[in-house]
Amino acid sequence: MTGDELLLQATAFADAVSAPAAGDHLAAPVPTCGDWTVRDLATHLGRVHRRVTATITTGAEQMLARDAEVPDGVPPESRDEVATWLLRGAAALVATFAGADRDREYGGFTGSVDLAFWERRQLHETLVHRLDAELAVGFEPLADVAPELAVDGIAEWYDLLTAYRSGSRRVRGSGETIHLHVTDAPDGEWLIRRGPEGVAITREHVKADVAVRGRAVDLLAVVTGRAELGHAEVIGEPAVARDWFAVSALG
Incomplete structure (x- = not known):
């Protein structure tokens, strides 16, 4: 279910990116992310998905760096194509999770982690940035999100802080x-x-x-x-x- 849920949240994010309020050049500001625009936010999330995919598939000892080269790592100019690019990266990530060996460990932030760590982390990364995007374009934030998913989002946030x-x-x-x-x-x-x-x-x-x-x-x-x-x-x-x-x- 984690993969299906991640795709649902990525789709909601892409819907916000495609909203008319986002503008043809994705220049709408994201008030919850400093001086980022919607394009900056979309680029960040799309690249995070691709960096985690590459981390798992290459066997890297740690998560690939922010500036690492990853396949399909630069979003297109068109607003609608950016949405497609986001969904393509999310789908590739979910497929990578589905095909990965659950008995081994993968590169994390500072050392090795199990696959469940990355599945949960990427679900909530996508969920919180969906919230950012919806606030930026005037959508009702997280309107269809089940309370249980939001509870796990809080728990995961505090698990990361504790760790x-x-x-x-x-x-x-x-x-x-x-x-x-x-x-x-x-x-x-x-x-x-x-x-x-x-x-x-x-x-x-x-x-x-x-x-x-x-x-x-x-x-x-x-x-x-x-x-x-x-x-x-x-x-x-x-x-x-x-x-x-x-x-x-x-x-």
């Missing part, structure tokens, strides 16, 4: 706690503890300095820095939550 940034100075704190609670899906609760040595994130229901509640898609947008805290219900100290989302949404 790669849990001890970074930026996310450390002095004992602050944040409780995140999805209201429209089960198993959608997290407790974030910010200590002087790093951050610890667990899946539990515990009273905290601040509780942040909302629909899964809304909380996914807040957690990933795509929406302000006002998109959720806040109980307790808003400044504690606001600071956490500001530092944890950074790449």
Whole structure:
């Protein structure tokens, strides 16, 4: 199902890229991605899909670098052709996943990972950038996304933070706690503890300095820095939550 879901999210992304609001030259700004345009965003996602495909098929020890040469790595000029280019890359990635050996490991960000890591990472990479594209062109964001998928998107975001940034100075704190609670899906609760040595994130229901509640898609947008805290219900100290989302949404 992961491959089918990835293609669904890539198709929704391509629909946003093809929207009239995107303009013939894909010059619409993407407010959630700095100074990027829709073309920049589309190029990024299409190249990520191709870099992961090449990483797996070539047996690279780490994910291919951003500037690596990959087959079909430059999008065409036409808006409609860019959408086709995006879907071609997503389809090639899904086919690569389907044909890969699940008993071996592949190059990851800093070392080897299993195939399931890349399947999940690319699904949520596509989902969050779909959100970026829809916000840029005025679509209702993530309108057809199941709450359970958004919950896994939040979980995957925090899994990455735990694996790669849990001890970074930026996310450390002095004992602050944040409780995140999805209201429209089960198993959608997290407790974030910010200590002087790093951050610890667990899946539990515990009273905290601040509780942040909302629909899964809304909380996914807040957690990933795509929406302000006002998109959720806040109980307790808003400044504690606001600071956490500001530092944890950074790449």
